[in-house]
Amino acid sequence: MNGVKPGDWLMVAAGLALTLWTAALQWGKPSPTVAQVRLDGRIVAELPLVGRHRIEIDGALAAQGGPTVIEVDAGRARIARDPGPRQYCVHQGWLNRAGSVAVCAPSHLTLQLVGPGSDQDTVAF
Amino acid sequence: MDATARQIEVRPSPRDRRLARYAAAAIAASLVEAAIPSPLPGVKPGLANIIILLVLSRHGWRDAAWVNALRVVAASLLAGQFLAPGFFLSACGALCSLAVLGALSTVPSRWLGPVGLSVAAAFAHMSGQLLLARLWLVPHDGLFNLAPVFFAAALLFGVVNGVVAARLLRDNGA
Incomplete structure (x- = not known):
């Protein structure tokens, strides 16, 4: 892709980080006691x-x-x-x-x- | 009295016609994907955003906002969802994504292209929907358990729509 700008990569990286962060919060919960x-x-x-x-x-x-x-x-x-x-x-x-x-x-x-x-x-x- | 004979004439400007054309395309895209079954309400490709990105790039934010507002209202009327919960979620998502697009459209296009705008708009749309749903429809934090799924969908469809919009702009002129 020739039309991809630095800011595009930044947005995709930020989006990926947000997705992984919410997923980690989700699965990182301690098990119930x-x-x-x-x-x-x-x-x-x-x-x-x-x-x-x-x-x-x-x-x-x-x-x-x-x-x-x-x-x-x-x-x-x-x-x-x-x-x-x-x-x-x-x-x-x-x-x-x-x-x-x-x-x-x-x-x-x-x-x-x-x-x-x-x-x-x-x-x- | 010739009041009954008086006619109201509306002269659409070239801009009106242009907005109507884009809005018609965006409404069609919304209706097409309303027919696609979705595993989760709220997870949709957001094809209309391709049109919004084209309008934003070619004619600026005000026109993009008009087209998106017309799309939300008209598509919900056609789908029989006007003023139903889905309409408010859609409207809230559209407002959030337009706000983010407005803020980001000041970034020079040599730094930020349609793909980045699309991803940012998709995340704004999803977050707006999710927050309104949490505040209004499902007042329980359990809703946020679905956040990773919603965000993964936003990332995927944001990238795909952005690439499609970038290609259309390249091939058909900005």
């Missing part, structure tokens, strides 16, 4: 992401539909069961990134993975 379970915004359980275990929590729909079941399996966690009508949080499957959230809105319940030094401590919708 704790799963926080919130009911009506208050933390009701903190599960370390080691080993394999499950807990049952009574959400807002527990009287009609039974408890919400949360499973932890070495570094990841999921909502295994929820009485909510649309099952969005169950279908979300395993969470394995710090900051990721599963929201069971009908049960007033959220599951969030937290990493070391995570600065995010609330989720508002």
